[in-house]
Amino acid sequence: MTTREAFERAAYEGRAALIPYVMAGYPDAQGALETVRRVLPYADLLELGLPYSDPLGDGPVIQRASERALRQGTRLKDVLEFVRQVRSLTDKPLFIMTYINPVIATGPRRFFEAFKAAGATGLILPDLPPDEDPALVALAHGVGLETTFLLAPTSTDARIATVAPHCTGFVYTVSVAGVTGARDKLPDGLPELVQRIKQHTAAPVAIGFGISNQTTARQAAQAADGAVIASALIRAHEEGRPLEPVLEEVRQGLFRQVSV
Template sequence: MTTLARPSRVERIHAAFRQAAGEGRAAFIPFMTAGYPDQGRFLAVAAELLKRADLLEIGLPYSDPLGDGPVIQRAGEQAIAGGTSTRRTLELIGALRPTTQVPLLIMTYINPVYAVGPEEFMRLAAEAGVDGLILPDLPPDQDDEIGALAAQYGLALTFLIAPTSTPARVRLVTAACTGFVYAVSVTGVTGVRGGGALGEVPALVALARQHTDLPVAVGFGVKDAATARLVAHDAAADGVVVGSAFISAVSRGEDVGALADELLAGCRK
């Protein structure tokens, strides 16, 4: 069986975090739903974000996104209605890949992977130029093939930990990650939130670091420079993930480049 193993994909992710750290900041990781608000404008928005991003997270539209809040849910519904399927998402990423060396990550639930077929999905992702997968609903201890296939095709894997994760769970999840560790700032779904308290995030980041040398990025609830600074500086995270704020900006016809500049400034340590 022919493989497309390219360890450089995993290294490209690690190098992006190292470069950001060398510049005295957390890595800036914007998120955009593939095909939103339509396929053409998605490519334009992604190109704008890629001018500032250290890594770009691309959401694969899915009909039952249990971990996503209403903003990203609506974006996914609109993208699906506009014809953005799993395979079309990979084609869109393939169109972006020649334009950038920034790591491109797919955030996907596990059902679309199995709908295509795990090995076929990994093959298509590797051919499209994907560097890694973020899998919010796959418990690593219940995975008997995804990790092996990702490694075979040279793709990094990222799983999530939350404030409710026990030390044993954090140890298990971090051991399964090969790209970075994704720490969610709150228990619940994605979305912009009010307030400025970090709660248990600093402790969660510190706990993850007891079990892994991989970068730890924090997402859910980051909306502006102030909240990005809380994550980057006060929680000492290696990366700041921003999703719903960009989806909302696109829906209002606002300049995503200006918002990205503001958030990037907030990533300073």
């Protein structure tokens, strides 16, 4: 299934696409795979996190998950094996969320080719301004990986016009000027931000950072094509709560109301 098909199928069902986040190696290798099995029935796409020591865009919940995965010895080879295992379970798009340092440390071509061979659809690169290294972005495209970059409420029209064309997977729209984390309500102005983005790209737009309940999901669905749920899932795991009720609540919020 292509990324475009995943978003279109959700739209056909009258809702925004749901993109759950799963950290590789958290709570351990088998636990991460079990999490995937639990979220797949609700997911249109999956975001798979690569554990990293300095996740500057992530709040405390995802930081704790990353630190635990690293303490248990999760390394790049383990993440690649995780992606292979996930790909064997589904044909849904798989986006690897990674900071740029592991890409550079591994070697961009080697990194991109390895994840493409493992079954990844694309990459989310939160700390790479694509115009700072267009050759690296082109290399990812040449290998066959889609790319997704972040835009925020603070992004100017000029910045949107620069970044959006590099998003060949989807545009990841940050709901707040801050880090990841579950919130009770998203800020106003998201529909206007998404419309500004859509003036510069035909790619789907997904909102992340703060999707945790039916209220925030409904706000995201009114503005964008998809929503990412991350910290709320990890927090549920930390508290020993089942993931399914969280996913079901968010998914129900993503259905758009039809005017009569």
